Amino acid sequence: MNRALFLDRDGVINKDVSYPHKPEQIVFVEGIFDLCRKAADRGYLLVVITNQAGIAKGYFSETDVENLHKWMGYKFKEHGLKISAFYFCPFHPEGVVEKYRKKSDCRKPSPGMFIKAAQDLNIDLKRSLMVGDKMSDRINLPELKCIIIKSRYTDKNYDVETLSDIEKFL
Numbered sequence: 001m002n003r004a005l006f007l008d009r010d011g012v013i014n015k016d017v018s019y020p021h022k023p024e025q026i027v028f029v030e031g032i033f034d035l036c037r038k039a040a041d042r043g044y045l046l047v048v049i050t051n052q053a054g055i056a057k058g059y060f061s062e063t064d065v066e067n068l069h070k071w072m073g074y075k076f077k078e079h080g081l082k083i084s085a086f087y088f089c090p091f092h093p094e095g096v097v098e099k100y101r102k103k104s105d106c107r108k109p110s111p112g113m114f115i116k117a118a119q120d121l122n123i124d125l126k127r128s129l130m131v132g133d134k135m136s137d138r139i140n141l142p143e144l145k146c147i148i149i150k151s152r153y154t155d156k157n158y159d160v161e162t163l164s165d166i167e168k169f170l
């Protein structure tokens with residue numbers, strides 16, 4: 001079985017400017033490529049798992065997100081890194097786009113996307129790691145270790161200050 005480094009997107013891979021959905025809005029967080037390289041060298045698959053409520057809120061479309069993820073995949077490739085998969089949740093209970101207005105078990109902290117990823121990529125969640133920057137990145141899956149980086153959302157409830165502090169957990 002594989003192990004994975006699960007990465008939240010906004011605030012972990014790229015800076016969390018409000019609802020980024022185009023390449024020109026993406027500024028990569030310092031240290032993200034280094035962390036991913038170390039993880040890949042130690043045999044972790046890299047998997048991105050992101051809530052994208054901006055779709056339910058009508059700010060952008062699923063196609064925008066898919067195109068952005070394609071572009072991000074190329075950027076990682078330029079650094080010699082492979083993102084095995086991107087998963088995003090377009091739903092939000094208070095969305096304005098009816099199609100996406102619902103409570104979904106894929107919306108973090110619910111574990112739906114992690115369970116799907118584990119099936120798709122044969123991942124052992126017990127030997128994997130999740131990195132996020134919000135309380136909702138503490139996934140409701142007791143067997144998955146989640147590490148929260150300090151951010152404007154975390155108050156005192158964070159585990160590490162920067163991405164480089166995560167290496168010791170790999």
Ligand SMILES: [Mg+2]
Nearest residue numbers: 008010011133
């Ligand atoms: Mg985030």
